[in-house]
Amino acid sequence: MDTLHLLENLGVPVINSPKAIEIAINKHRTLALLSKNGIKVPYTIVTENVNEAVKRLSFEKGIVVKPLFGSKGLGSFLLKDRDFAWRVLADLRYLRHVLYLQEFLKHGGRDIRAFVVGENVVAAMYRELPGSWKTNIARGAKPKPLKITDEVSEIAVKAAKIVGCDVAGVDIVEVEGEKYVIEVNSQPGWKGIQRVTKIDIAKKIVEYAVREKIKR
Template identity: 35%
Template sequence: MQIGIFSRGPSLYSTRRLVEAGEALGHEVEVIDHALCSPSLQGQRSTILHNGNPLELPQVAIPRIGANVTARGVSIIRQLDALGVPHILSAEALLLARDKMSCLQRLAAAEIDVPNTVLCFSTYEAKRAARRMGPFPIVVKLLESTHGVGVALAHNLFQLERLAEGFLQLQDRILLQEYIRESNGADIRALVVGDRIVAAMERRAAPGEFRANMHRGATATAVELSPEDEELVMRTARTIGVEVAGVDLIPSRRGALVMEVNASPGLEGIEGATKVDIAGAIVRYAISKL
């Protein structure tokens, strides 16, 4: 079986593990840099160009789309659809997961609990919204961010104004979100593959840090989800339409809240914490699409 992994580089942990898992299962695996790919429409000869040359299409694809090339990744996924190449990530699900507000709106419409959130288009709006959200601190976020970059904590109105001004120079919209103090800097990442949860870990922020991201020094331990949280995770994945995803929950006084859905989740932290062969589960799921 020929598997194509659309990824920025073979040295990335998640990509490397997928290659190892695919080869261990007896498949041929090629890493394709999607930043060098261009969909090409020429009637019956439509294809994907890789570095200007027609790409030999894999039998099945595993897209690992980088956050900074989402638009290109979406066009490649749609081209795979047009060419009849099975894969494990829909373009619509990727777009929805990458836009934090759109994702939360879809979840809220499905009666899935999410943190109190306000979308703001100006510093003036952000200041007015902050006054209605309750006591500080308040979380300020870019709509598209990863590894905790573009997420900050405002402890007063002056800090919020400065953060809003800075973030609005990078994107035209920002999010204000309630700070869940009772979480004590911890959240849960559940990894969904197909119709099941293959692993879950609790991430705890480093001292002096509120973001529970592994790239920010957080520690992680394997956890067993409650039946209620398992149902919440799977409802979330189905609502967003993701087949392979990291679903992030944060504990609160009103129960677990869905913070985020990652359509291209990293494997290093959760495989290290849980010792589960998640890469193998993803490869086997991709093969099942044939």
């Protein structure tokens, strides 16, 4: 990150900016900014108090425990029993982990990844893994074609802009007709989504970089 800041200070175009990457890497900060700006996000708490966490969360649908910094679904797990959750969270605190906890939204093993470049969603896909609550391509989910709707485009572009990303992968789940942003990825891969779209995503990124960053 220091190198990216140095390059930016020297006037070298950087996509994404180091500030945007720092915000996006911090999941809680990202969701707090999105919520403040009117985008629906799951109920989330960050705490070091196990009793407070267990008291404030509902275990009816389940609680997702995530690392505050992480990607590809690694290190995340789902808890549905309050007593077992207390034991697990107490162990995490013993190891000095900050507790990042999120109410689970039942999405039926499917979510949306919208790939944002500048002011546009250039491609989108469903990520499907029936029977699993994790829908990361890296965890075995399959990409499925998705026609980009105005609603998905508006949510994704707004989310990326709030975080400050020129290029972003925005993860969205739909529950009972409402769409929630789960995460904004500042360094999204596109291997999976490229399999279900004819749009050349790499070309779109390069064209944007030349048009908006280099020629200016």
